[in-house]
Amino acid sequence: MISVLGAGVAGLCAATALSEAGFDVEVVAPDGAPPPASLLAGGMLAPFCEGESAPDVIVERGQAAITWWRARVSGLEARGTLVLAPPRDGGDLDRFARATRSHDWVRPDDFEPGLSGRFARGLFFAAEAHMDPVIAMAELRDQLTARGVRFHGGTPGGRIVDCRGLAARDRLKDLRAVRGEMLELYAPDVTLTRTVRLLHPRFPCYIVPRGQGRYMVGATMVETARSGPITARAVMELLSAAYTVHPGFAEAELIATGAGLRPSFPDNLPALRRDGDRIHVNGMYRHGFLMAPVVAGDLVRMMTEEKINAH
Amino acid sequence: MFYGSDLQNRLMLGTAQYPSPQVLREAIAASGAEVITVSLRREGTGGDAFRDILKESGCRILPNTAGCHSVQEAVTTAQMARELFGTSWIKLEVIGHADTLQPDPFALVEAARILAAEGFDVFPYTTDDLIVGEKLIEAGCRVLMPWGAPIGSGQGLRNKEALKTMRAHFPDIPLVVDAGIGAPSQAMEAMEMGFDAVLLNTAVAKALDPVGMSRAFGQAVSAGRAAHDAGIMPRRDMAVASTPIFGMAELA
Numbered sequence: 248m249i250s251v252l253g254a255g256v257a258g259l260c261a262a263t264a265l266s267e268a269g270f271d272v273e274v275v276a277p278d279g280a281p282p283p284a285s286l287l288a289g290g291m292l293a294p295f296c297e298g299e300s301a302p303d304v305i306v307e308r309g310q311a312a313i314t315w316w317r318a319r320v321s322g323l324e325a326r327g328t329l330v331l332a333p334p335r336d337g338g339d340l341d342r343f344a345r346a347t348r349s350h351d352w353v354r355p356d357d358f359e360p361g362l363s364g365r366f367a368r369g370l371f372f373a374a375e376a377h378m379d380p381v382i383a384m385a386e387l388r389d390q391l392t393a394r395g396v397r398f399h400g401g402t403p404g405g406r407i408v409d410c411r412g413l414a415a416r417d418r419l420k421d422l423r424a425v426r427g428e429m430l431e432l433y434a435p436d437v438t439l440t441r442t443v444r445l446l447h448p449r450f451p452c453y454i455v456p457r458g459q460g461r462y463m464v465g466a467t468m469v470e471t472a473r474s475g476p477i478t479a480r481a482v483m484e485l486l487s488a489a490y491t492v493h494p495g496f497a498e499a500e501l502i503a504t505g506a507g508l509r510p511s512f513p514d515n516l517p518a519l520r521r522d523g524d525r526i527h528v529n530g531m532y533r534h535g536f537l538m539a540p541v542v543a544g545d546l547v548r549m550m551t552e553e554k555i556n557a558h
Numbered sequence: 559m560f561y562g563s564d565l566q567n568r569l570m571l572g573t574a575q576y577p578s579p580q581v582l583r584e585a586i587a588a589s590g591a592e593v594i595t596v597s598l599r600r601e602g603t604g605g606d607a608f609r610d611i612l613k614e615s616g617c618r619i620l621p622n623t624a625g626c627h628s629v630q631e632a633v634t635t636a637q638m639a640r641e642l643f644g645t646s647w648i649k650l651e652v653i654g655h656a657d658t659l660q661p662d663p664f665a666l667v668e669a670a671r672i673l674a675a676e677g678f679d680v681f682p683y684t685t686d687d688l689i690v691g692e693k694l695i696e697a698g699c700r701v702l703m704p705w706g707a708p709i710g711s712g713q714g715l716r717n718k719e720a721l722k723t724m725r726a727h728f729p730d731i732p733l734v735v736d737a738g739i740g741a742p743s744q745a746m747e748a749m750e751m752g753f754d755a756v757l758l759n760t761a762v763a764k765a766l767d768p769v770g771m772s773r774a775f776g777q778a779v780s781a782g783r784a785a786h787d788a789g790i791m792p793r794r795d796m797a798v799a800s801t802p803i804f805g806m807a808e809l810a
Contacts, residue, residue, distance in 0.1 A: 300577040346766050423579075423607030448710055473604035480600070513611060515578035 248405030249550070250275050254398065255283025256380070256535040257517075257528050257542070258410035259387040263319070264543035265408070266394050268551065274391065278400040281474075283384075284412060284507035285535045287429050289455045289465050290380040291442050292316065292537055293328050295372045299346045304516065305534060306348075308541045313376050315540035319390065320383040324456075325376040326441035329358055331366045333491055339446040344370055361438040361493065377442045377455050380536060407525045408546065412510040413472075415529055418522055422529060424472035424508035425515075428481035429465035432489065434499035437462065445488050452488035461502070464489045468533070477504040509533055517542050519549060526550075560593075560701055560732050560754075561647065561679035563618070567592045568749065569779040570620065570734065572759025576768060579611045584769045585762055586615050589776035593618045595649050595757065598642070599625035599635050609642065620681060622649035623669075627662075632669045636678060648673060649681040649703070649736075649757075659709040659737075663690040667697050674698025683736050686720040688727050695731065702728065703736035703757065706748065710760045712740025715747060725752050742771075742778030749782025750790060 251262045254276040266272045294309030317323045330350075332340040344350065347370075355362045355369040392398065409415050416422050439462070444453045455463045464485045482504065489496040512518055512530035517538045520527040526549070528542055570593040576582040586594060594617045596609065612619060621639030626632040629652065636648040652669055654662030661683055667690065670680050674697055682694050686704045694702060704724055707713035715721055716738065725733060735748040736757040745756045756779055765771035 302577070342764070342766075423611075424604075426604075469600055470608035471601040471604035472607065473602055511578075513578065513583075514580035 248273065249408055250403035250405040251408045251410055252276075252403065253283070253410035253412060253414070254384075254388070255410065255412050256285035256288070256384060256539045257412065257531055258283075259384055259391070260539035260543040261408055261410050261528050261546055262391055262396060263387055264540070264547045265550065266391060266396055268547045270547075270550065271405070272391075272396050273404060274396060274398045275403045276398065276400060280400075280414070284427070284509055285384065285531075286381055287427065287465075287505040287507040288380045288535055289429070289442070289453055289463060290378045290383065290536055291328070291375070291453065291455060292323075292377060293372065293375040293442065294537060295347050295349045295375060296328050296330065296444060297534065297537065298348065299343055301534070302514075302516070305538065309534065309537040310374070311544075312537045312540050313374075316376075316378060316383065316536070320378060320386045322382055322458075323376055323378045324441070327358075328372040328375040328377075328442045328444060329353075329355060330370040330372070330444045330446065331355060331362075331492065332446040334367065336446060336448060337368075339448065340368070340370065343446055347372075349374055359439055359441070359443065361495075365493075375442070378536070379457055383536070408528060409522070409525055410528045412529065412531070413508050415510070415527060418525075419512075419520070419527060419529060421513055423470075423511055423513075424474075425511045425532065426469040426471050426473060426506060427466040427509055427533070428469075428477045428485070428506045429463060429504070430477065430482060430485055430501060431457070431503035431505075432462045432464060432496060432499035433460055433502045434462055434493075434496050435460035436498060437493050437495040439493065443492055445492050447488055447491070450484040450488040452485055454489060454492060462489075462496075462499075466533070472508060474508055475506065477506045481506075509535075519545050560681075565592050565755065567776065567780070568755040568783055569745070569776050570595060570736075570755055570757035571762060571772065572596075572757070573612060574759055575763040579608065581768050582763075583611065583615060585772035586617060588769045589762070589772035590780075591617060591772075591776065593620050593755075595620040595622045595759075597622050597624040598639050599623065599631070603638070603642070613643075618647070619643050619645060620647050620649050621645065622683075623651045625653070626651060627653050627656075629665045629669045629672070632665070633672050636669075636673050637676075640678070646677055646679045647681065648678050649683060651683045661685060661705070663687065663693075666690070667693045670694050670699050671697035681734070686717055686724050688724060691724065691728060691731075695728075701732045701734065703734040705737040706735045706744065707738025709737045711738050712761060713738050714740055714744035715751075718747075718751070721748070721753075722751060742774045745775055746778040746782035746785075749779055750785050752786050755779075 298306040707716040732754040
């Protein structure tokens with residue numbers, strides 16, 4: 248029996264991969280534990296765009312995530328990512344193009360007519376996708392339950408795979424929080440059908456369509472473990488960035504806001520770590536949906552080898 | 559001397575916007591920087607984990623008041639910084655406008671006076687205005703940090719004549735060109751002009767290879783300083799042959 252601790256995206260992907268590989272799995276998430284940070288994620292599967300600041304391993308290995316999620320959850324939208332910059336920050340777009348690959352220079356209106364000529368050029372990353380993290384996590388959970396995986400808040404009954412995110416700071420001393428803040432808008436007058444990233448020297452943001460006129464706007468990156476609600480500054484920055492992309496957002500209803508803490512190691516890369524008999528899966532940083540399936544695959548290989556060697 | 563501390567390496571690095579703390583650590587090491595600056599306003603007291611990584615770098619930490627728009631905010635942030643880092647050094651920024659990030663010289667002088675009276679060693683981020691510089695010294699500053707260009711703009715030394723005048727006007731005050739530096743050549747030029755140090759962030763943090771770029775800046779700053787110390791030849795309007803022609807054979 249394997250006890251996966253934590254029911255965020257890392258825990259659910261680990262439990263899914265282990266269960267699919269034939270391991271007997273339970274998921275332990277104590278009642279009253281803080282909601283996983285992954286519920287607030289953008290749900291972008293954008294390995295190429297992330298390559299702007301992330302090392303190549305994210306770009307290379309993250310590409311597998313789209314196939315993984317498509318096989319398991321509904322509502323994955325493989326419509327690519329459109330990257331834009333206000334005219335005066337055109338240099339940032341050139342820099343983004345140099346820092347990334349697998350993109351084309353495009354006329355943004357050809358992809359999103361709703362932008363109505365406000366942006367003369369943009370970068371299109373055709374091989375990227377997005378999904379709704381709340382739906383994706385609920386579906387993984389349902390599938391696990393259907394496979395007989397028990398979710399409970401009690402004492403772990405098996406070998407521990409620790410996916411508790413930031414709560415694992417009690418054992419992982421180099422794990423730190425990178426705060427992220429997001430908001431959700433209801434803007435039926437705005438039509439965007441794919442993830443749009445706005446490059447801006449101070450307020451970079453992304454807008455992910457959630458369907459039925461809803462848009463997720465994210466996300467700040469602050470080196471702090473402060474867990475309180477979204478700050479006025481973050482709301483202001485995210486809204487002004489959204490407004491720059493589409494003035495129609497000015498009439499939107501602000502329907503939700505959120506702030507979460509991304510568990511991050513010093514290199515901002517996820518890791519599998521042994522800690523005695525316990526295995527940690529942690530450090531998803533801003534790449535939970537992109538990298539959790541990849542790390543879960545590594546975990547299955549590690550545990551399968553152990554099982555073979557034990558016999 | 560910067561408030562009694564001598565520095566071998568005259569590059570000061572900002573710590574924001576790096577791809578990861580790991581890359582930041584490597585960039586600091588590659589540049590040889592001895593002073594790093596860190597913001598507190600937004601991170602607050604919850605930023606311990608990141609600050610611990612900075613402390614481990616072994617560098618002298620120059621906390622800053624970036625993001626402060628008023629005297630009160632800047633003073634409070636400076637007090638918090640002294641508590642968190644146990645240093646009297648503070649890079650004082652009081653921003654006058656959110657878009658240009660131009661310093662507010664009036665609030666700057668007022669905040670500098672309060673902080674100097676409380677025993678802080680103030681490094682004020684200012685413009686190249688001589689009178690503002692004098693007021694800051696009168697308020698108790700023993701270092702001035704004139705801008706090269708607006709923060710993050712990468713425009714380099716936008717007003718070289720004013721910076722030269724400033725250097726000549728404050729011969730005994732350590733002057734650090736802070737903000738606006740985009741390329742190593744610009745940092746080198748500031749050092750050749752006799753500035754005591756250069757402080758920058760974005761040019762390294764947002765380079766495609768921050769570690770490679772910080773190394774380049776480290777080299778440029780030390781080359782510029784060495785050139786200034788060695789005495790740069792004056793410009794001339796006329797060509798002057800470097801090989802004497804006197805005594806050459808006349809074959810005609």
